[in-house]
Amino acid sequence: MRFGYEYGARSIVTTDLGWKTLYQNDANNDDGVEDIADLNFDNLNEGCKGECLSADWKKLETKPKALYTMDSLLNDLTRVANYVLDPNLKKVLIDKDKNKEGEHGGIGTPATRDEILKGLFERGFLSMKGKTVISTEKGRAFYDVLPDSAKYPDMTALWHQKFLEIENGILNKEDLINSVIQFITDEVSQIKLKGLNLSHIKAYICPKCGSALSQINGKYGLFWLCNAYKTKGCDARFPDKNNTPDLTYIRPVISEYKCHLCSSGLIKRRSKKNPKLFFWSCSNYPNCKQLYPDVMGKPKFKID
Numbered sequence: 001m002r003f004g005y006e007y008g009a010r011s012i013v014t015t016d017l018g019w020k021t022l023y024q025n026d027a028n029n030d031d032g033v034e035d036i037a038d039l040n041f042d043n044l045n046e047g048c049k050g051e052c053l054s055a056d057w058k059k060l061e062t063k064p065k066a067l068y069t070m071d072s073l074l075n076d077l078t079r080v081a082n083y084v085l086d087p088n089l090k091k092v093l094i095d096k097d098k099n100k101e102g103e104h105g106g107i108g109t110p111a112t113r114d115e116i117l118k119g120l121f122e123r124g125f126l127s128m129k130g131k132t133v134i135s136t137e138k139g140r141a142f143y144d145v146l147p148d149s150a151k152y153p154d155m156t157a158l159w160h161q162k163f164l165e166i167e168n169g170i171l172n173k174e175d176l177i178n179s180v181i182q183f184i185t186d187e188v189s190q191i192k193l194k195g196l197n198l199s200h201i202k203a204y205i206c207p208k209c210g211s212a213l214s215q216i217n218g219k220y221g222l223f224w225l226c227n228a229y230k231t232k233g234c235d236a237r238f239p240d241k242n243n244t245p246d247l248t249y250i251r252p253v254i255s256e257y258k259c260h261l262c263s264s265g266l267i268k269r270r271s272k273k274n275p276k277l278f279f280w281s282c283s284n285y286p287n288c289k290q291l292y293p294d295v296m297g298k299p300k301f302k303i304d
């Protein structure tokens with residue numbers, strides 16, 4: 001090793017040719033046996049030295065990881081060991097799930113994972129964009145100010161190690177409880193001392209249920225939706241006004257008059273051009289774009 005760089009090498013060795021056996025003797029077939037298999041590490045031992053005869057470099061762009069869907073996020077939580085920083089703790093977490101089906105060093109249980117994700121949506125740290133789960137500006141800002149102990153799953157592994165020590169009689173449970181209390185007290189006092197610099201995050205609270213509101217870039221432009229839309233069924237939504245939710249907006253009341261085309265209820269609206277005039281629109285918009293003129297406060301169905 002020179003210049004302080006570490007080099008890596010990779011080799012793929014085919015142990016079973018499978019269908020490629022058919023093409024083995026085909027001179028012009030690229031689908032045959034890859035030449036990467038020529039790199040054979042079988043004779044290498046720890047401490048082996050070699051000489052670098054030539055080197056080449058290529059400028060490539062790294063591809064970002066695909067965004068999470070709800071499924072892939074839940075799946076990744078069963079493999080949270082991948083994100084543990086300490087290699088020893090990583091092993092603890094993987095060993096924990098050794099004989100568990102569907103778990104590969106995970107955090108929590110399916111039930112607690114659901115609850116935690118729900119909480120992250122309701123507090124406005126996560127949001128859905130189509131089928132992908134995205135972090136909100138607020139979520140990212142909050143993450144940035146958290147200490148590493150809260151960002152990485154190492155703690156789960158560490159506590160699991162402690163549980164094993166209790167099981168084996170090395171540690172008593174009061175000691176673990178005390179150390180957890182001590183840890184949390186220390187973290188909280190650090191925050192009290194330094195504060196969490198979150199002043200730049202604007203949070204908008206749903207007036208109906210108290211959850212956070214998220215700005216959504218919908219099919220018909222920006223609007224604000226309550227984060228508890230999916231979890232608590234809160235249907236509060238507000239139009240966007242200069243990147244803030246217009247909380248003064250009152251949703252139109254659907255009247256008892258029915259649309260002649262689709263039987264949905266009609267909504268009385270004020271004309272934007274002439275505020276003295278009213279008209280009636282179908283509540284099934286945008287599927288039904290039917291409009292009716294207003295005559296004496298009622299929709300006029302027949303146009304003479």
Ligand SMILES: [Zn+2]
Nearest residue numbers: 206209226234
């Ligand atoms: Zn709400």
Ligand SMILES: [Zn+2]
Nearest residue numbers: 259262282288
């Ligand atoms: Zn209609």
